[in-house]
Amino acid sequence: MAIAPDETELRELEANSATGLLDKYDTETADESLWQQDCATAMSDEAQLSEQQKRLAAGPNYPVMGWLIFLHAGALAAPFFFSWEAFAVCMFLYWLAGSIGVCMGYHRLLTHGSFKVHKPMRWLLAFIGGLSGEGCALEWVANHRKHHAHSDHDGDPHSPRDGGLWSHMWWLGWSVSCSGEYEAHINRWAPDLARDRVMRWIGYMFLPSHIVSGLVLLAVGQWIGGPYMAASMLVWGLFVRLVIVLHITWFVNSWSHMWGYRTYETTDDSRNNWLIGLLAFGEGWHNNHHAYPRMAAQGHKWWELDLTYTAIRVMKWTGLAWDVVDYKKISDRNK
Ligand SMILES: [Zn+2]
Ligand SMILES: [Zn+2]
16 A cells, blocks of 8 residues: 655655656657747746745636535525534534544545555545545645645645635635646645545545535435425535535644644744644644654644544554554654
8 A cells, every 4th residue: 555755755756846747748748849848938937936826827716616605605504594403413524524534534544644544444534535525635635745845835835924814715716736737736746646546536526425415414304304404404414514624624724824832843834723623623733743744643742632533543443544653753663
């Protein structure tokens, strides 16, 4: 099973990327000189433009903007369709999609390789991660590895140094790269996932999975309480829950790089923020995480509650997970 590259490997990957990109174009086009010319222009532009400028220059990403506006518009119906049953479903799915899907699956397993699982479990966690509404695993992992490699320096897709709102959500509304080269971005930052056909197929299931879960929520609501309950389940179980999970994840990128205490001296602005630590199931202890990205535990003090790590430990006890990285450095491994 492929292991996620550590920070050093990511930085080497970044250093070699210009050559890699050029080689790709050379082998895939009939008109080499034209592609070489394009690449030279793109690379000289890259040298001049910041990550934010590159994204803005690439133009709006209408599918992503449309998706996020649609979800927020649906959540506006929340006060008119409240029920305690739907609220309970909302809270359960917030934990499932947020802690199990994003924090455990997308982040600690797929991005950082903090533990190992069998392939079907890896795919299941990637699928549950998609239920967060945050896009497919390939793109999420690629963006996040790029964030670690460039944290709060040029090349970081979402640094608060480019603006608080930009780091929170606005960065998502703009295209991935200057040339719209989605595949190049994925292959460069998440080659281990890009090779996995099942992982790609799960990515294609992103939108259908939300349509199906919406229909299931409608059907369950109708079955237990009629039309009002059906609408309540849809609004709270899907729209409100997705908006909650999205903003709490985004607060890790914004608030946890702006406010909080620093336990470790890192080269970025990462902070440990107790509010995000609680709401994001342990991911708000973000300074700890930037200091030791592969560590499965992100709460490093006894009072830094980390519910995602608790779930990883349960997986380890039941034999579903192994090789949990619960040491800071390789040299600490068997201490
Ligand atoms: Zn960060
Ligand atoms: Zn990370």
